[in-house]
Amino acid sequence: MIVYKDFIDKYLSDESNFKGNLDTVYIPENVEELKDIVVDCYNKGLHITLRGGGTGLTGGSSPDKNVLISLEKLNKIKSFDKSTERVVIEPCVSLEQLDAYLSNYNYFYPPNPTETKASIAGNVSTNASGARSFKYGATRNFIMKLKVLLCDGTLLTLERGKNFAKDNKLVIKSDDNKTFELDVENIFNTSIKNAAGYYITENMDAIDLFIGSEGTLGIITEIELKVNKKSEHLVGIIAWFENFDDVYKYIANFIQNKEQLTKEDLCPRIIEFYDTNSLMFLREEYSQIPETAKYAVWIEQECELKREDEILSYYYEIISSITSLDDDTWIALTNEEHNNFIKIRHTLPEKTTELVRKLNHTKLSVDMAVPFNRLKDYFEFVENKFKTLSIPSCVYGHISCSHLHCDMFYKNDEEKLIAEKIYSDIIDYGLTIGGTVSAEHGIGKIKREFFYRMYTSEQIDKMKKIKAIFDKKNILDITNLFY
Ligand SMILES: Cc1cc2nc3c(=O)[nH]c(=O)nc-3n(C[C@H](O)[C@H](O)[C@H](O)COP(=O)(O)OP(=O)(O)OC[C@H]3O[C@@H](n4cnc5c(N)ncnc54)[C@H](O)[C@@H]3O)c2cc1C
Numbered sequence: 008m009i010v011y012k013d014f015i016d017k018y019l020s021d022e023s024n025f026k027g028n029l030d031t032v033y034i035p036e037n038v039e040e041l042k043d044i045v046v047d048c049y050n051k052g053l054h055i056t057l058r059g060g061g062t063g064l065t066g067g068s069s070p071d072k073n074v075l076i077s078l079e080k081l082n083k084i085k086s087f088d089k090s091t092e093r094v095v096i097e098p099c100v101s102l103e104q105l106d107a108y109l110s111n112y113n114y115f116y117p118p119n120p121t122e123t124k125a126s127i128a129g130n131v132s133t134n135a136s137g138a139r140s141f142k143y144g145a146t147r148n149f150i151m152k153l154k155v156l157l158c159d160g161t162l163l164t165l166e167r168g169k170n171f172a173k174d175n176k177l178v179i180k181s182d183d184n185k186t187f188e189l190d191v192e193n194i195f196n197t198s199i200k201n202a203a204g205y206y207i208t209e210n211m212d213a214i215d216l217f218i219g220s221e222g223t224l225g226i227i228t229e230i231e232l233k234v235n236k237k238s239e240h241l242v243g244i245i246a247w248f249e250n251f252d253d254v255y256k257y258i259a260n261f262i263q264n265k266e267q268l269t270k271e272d273l274c275p276r277i278i279e280f281y282d283t284n285s286l287m288f289l290r291e292e293y294s295q296i297p298e299t300a301k302y303a304v305w306i307e308q309e310c311e312l313k314r315e316d317e318i319l320s321y322y323y324e325i326i327s328s329i330t331s332l333d334d335d336t337w338i339a340l341t342n343e344e345h346n347n348f349i350k351i352r353h354t355l356p357e358k359t360t361e362l363v364r365k366l367n368h369t370k371l372s373v374d375m376a377v378p379f380n381r382l383k384d385y386f387e388f389v390e391n392k393f394k395t396l397s398i399p400s401c402v403y404g405h406i407s408c409s410h411l412h413c414d415m416f417y418k419n420d421e422e423k424l425i426a427e428k429i430y431s432d433i434i435d436y437g438l439t440i441g442g443t444v445s446a447e448h449g450i451g452k453i454k455r456e457f458f459y460r461m462y463t464s465e466q467i468d469k470m471k472k473i474k475a476i477f478d479k480k481n482i483l484d485i486t487n488l489f490y
Contacts, residue, residue, distance in 0.1 A: 018058060018075050022122075024369075025066030025453050029056070033076045038156070038228050041076065045226065046160040048074055054482050055158070057222040059099050059126030063133065064372070065451025067221050071486045078128060081228070084108050093151060094232045098128030105232075114234045117143035117276075120447075121356070128227040133449035134202045134219035138352070139307075141261070141407035142276035145200065145447070147218045152231035155217055155224070158483050161185060163225065165214040172211045179213050187476055189216075194466050196443060200376040200408040203445040203454075203461055204488065205470045216473070221449050222484035224477045238309030242318050243339030243348045247300035247332040251390075254280065254302050255383050257329050258406055261306075262379055273321070277307035279352065280406035282390070288358040288401060289351065297335040304406065305348060315340065355403060359414060362399060368416040371426045374454075375437040376410035376446035388436050389413050392429050398422050410446040434460065450488050458488060 035041040103123035119137035136145035444457040
């Protein structure tokens, strides 16, 4: 199906507002139709941009030129096998659709990125992650099988655990037995949460190359996911702190003892952080936030109901040994109380979005993760930089993965220059201490400059070489990642 010019505006940018160009939008109804469109573009040498939910924050689905293919109609949940806990879906099933479906069976999909209108294929393409990443990690951990259509019409089926690189060579066979041979080595940093570039390591699983490849290698047409049974009970805890050293001590308990906690079924699934400016935004709605609190950490723990007291004692002991604000700790045990905690979590983006929309600001957001042993240095660097700012800012997010969202809001060109300079300084500092320029949103088009700072030109060339193997005419999402 072709959508004509009048309808094209909606497809010109993703949520980053990075606007591109295009002539035609295709919205295929099934994989056969998709294949016809793609092969036609391949024969004509037309550039293709892929779009799922269009919620990306890096311009990844903002079109390059020529053709945009929106996968919005490939949105069926095909099957759920409870015995293997696997779900098979079409690419554009949204997170909210999947969640509603699984709830009927008392199951859930663990990764939990905040934007529930995002498609699962979009999540796979950016290796999205969310609040539950301490226990569950990113999307990658839950992707068991992918069907991928290459631009020349070739189909690949990639199954986790079936095809690993050996002696720095990865061999992938297509469904019709074509062979793709790739040279691989340790380019991708797997020691931190990372969504920047191709997952290339010397012993990689073939499926991992396509996860996080931002639409540059092939089109995901089917996904098999691993899902989990819902926990019987949840304990939520918000602890308050007067200084960052105490925050660090608190979270170190969980990070340094993760293996043991996992063995004892005590690993928290959510560990989220709010800095002083985030609390300032939150205080507009929650005046009961303790007056002297400068930082907050929200933890969510899955458990059996009978372990509730044990778990509360465990947390109280840690909290009271670290912060003098222990008596102010907030607890959630009932559904209503958990929903309130989730509401608090959503209040921060609501408040900052209000700033962006109503007051006509634009947001610039750093998405770095750094090694845990440098987190204090990183936070201090960012906090000191933000103290010099005359524009609104806040730091919050997935502190257990040493991954903080550092947001700045500017409203004119002068403020934009200031924010861009600070952004660039933070990136440079983060890179010197072993960080990644993107921990969860990917590179897309707007973070390429920083991608090229993170990797050497030799490493970028190796990634480009891999792209050329799967996208022979260089037509697919070609301005994502690379110039
Ligand atoms: C309010 C808000 C909150 C957010 N919170 C989070 C968060 O917590 N965690 C997080 O990780 N992200 C978050 N995001 C960013 C965004 O939701 C994710 O990047 C998401 O993965 C994008 O999915 P999408 O379906 O919207 O993809 P799109 O924006 O449509 O596309 C993203 C990329 O995937 C490619 N793509 C799409 N479909 C396919 C396909 N079938 N095959 C191959 N490539 C494809 C596109 O070409 C593009 O490069 C948030 C965004 C917003 C607006």
